[in-house]
Amino acid sequence: MKNSFLGGGILVVFLIVVIGLYSSAFTVTQNQQALVLRLGNPRPPITTPGLHWKVPFIDTVVYLDKRILDLENPSQEVIASDQKRLVVDAFARYRISDPLKYYQAVGTVEGANSRLATVLNSALRRVLGESTFTQVVRDEREGLMARIKEQVNREASNFGITVVDVRIRRADLPDANSQAVFQRMQTERQREAAEIRAQGGEAAQRTRSRADREVTILLAEANSRGEAVRGQGDAERNQIFAQAYGRDPEFFTFYRSLQAYEQSIKASDTRLVLSPEADFFRFLRNPQGTRGPVGAAPADSVTPVPVPAR
Numbered sequence: 001m002k003n004s005f006l007g008g009g010i011l012v013v014f015l016i017v018v019i020g021l022y023s024s025a026f027t028v029t030q031n032q033q034a035l036v037l038r039l040g041n042p043r044p045p046i047t048t049p050g051l052h053w054k055v056p057f058i059d060t061v062v063y064l065d066k067r068i069l070d071l072e073n074p075s076q077e078v079i080a081s082d083q084k085r086l087v088v089d090a091f092a093r094y095r096i097s098d099p100l101k102y103y104q105a106v107g108t109v110e111g112a113n114s115r116l117a118t119v120l121n122s123a124l125r126r127v128l129g130e131s132t133f134t135q136v137v138r139d140e141r142e143g144l145m146a147r148i149k150e151q152v153n154r155e156a157s158n159f160g161i162t163v164v165d166v167r168i169r170r171a172d173l174p175d176a177n178s179q180a181v182f183q184r185m186q187t188e189r190q191r192e193a194a195e196i197r198a199q200g201g202e203a204a205q206r207t208r209s210r211a212d213r214e215v216t217i218l219l220a221e222a223n224s225r226g227e228a229v230r231g232q233g234d235a236e237r238n239q240i241f242a243q244a245y246g247r248d249p250e251f252f253t254f255y256r257s258l259q260a261y262e263q264s265i266k267a268s269d270t271r272l273v274l275s276p277e278a279d280f281f282r283f284l285r286n287p288q289g290t291r292g293p294v295g296a297a298p299a300d301s302v303t304p305v306p307v308p309a310r
Helices: 002-024 099-105 109-129 133-139 141-159 175-247 249-264 279-285
Strands: 025-028 032-038 050-053 059-065 069-072 076-079 085-096 161-172
Touching (some): 025 032, 032 099, 059 099, 069 109, 076 109, 085 109, 085 133, 099 141, 109 141, 133 141, 175 249, 249 279
8 A cells, every 4th residue: 555655646746846847947049039037037048959848837938039020111201401392212131130129129020010110210311301303213312221220229229139131122203293204204305305306307307308409400400411412412413414415406305305204294194275376285296396387297196195084
């Protein structure tokens, strides 16, 4: 009976020891740091990973993240120094540098994000409010983000937080202002395009006018040379005709009369109202072309020439 009672007592003591050891031990991973609260009073933080001990049922362990944490700040409207409104979308990255101060000041990640967002918004308004729209959007963006980070760090140190980085994801005009700016830019581009088209049309007109002038000059010179050549040809022709007429006036008269017959009496379009006894037909009546009765053919032997109708 005594042996069974002693065995039960040993088992109970063993269980108490196991439970005590289990309640006394806790582990800290590489991405954690821990605060041991003894009856609500914090003890020095534990930052090294591994197995650690505490007083069971008296000490409480609070785990804090050792990694870099994110703060996503909602978009807000900021007025720049040149009175232009900007919609700024920024974010921050931070880590817990002093666990004890962090726990005493904010307690949780949600509390830290809330307090840090207020500080970040204030820093954004101060820094961007002293800068122009062009500096924020293009010229000095890196320098402005460094200034914001410096100001946020000064106030975040009171919370046991170190800000690693602050970035402006987007800084742009509000939608209504953006539409007005885009419309103004579009109007300006259309004006420039119309000016360029007008300059091109003017250049094209000058080119066409110069080409027309050159064509006119070329045609005038060509016509002048043509008229000169034609005049020279006519002069040579008349000279040849004069020489031919001087050699044999009768043959020359006969030849010219044949040319006149060829040009005036055509099959398609000939209409002459002349007397058959007219001087124009003398070579048709008489090969010698004499006007008198000498060698004239009898009147009944002359065949009238029909005049075809048009």
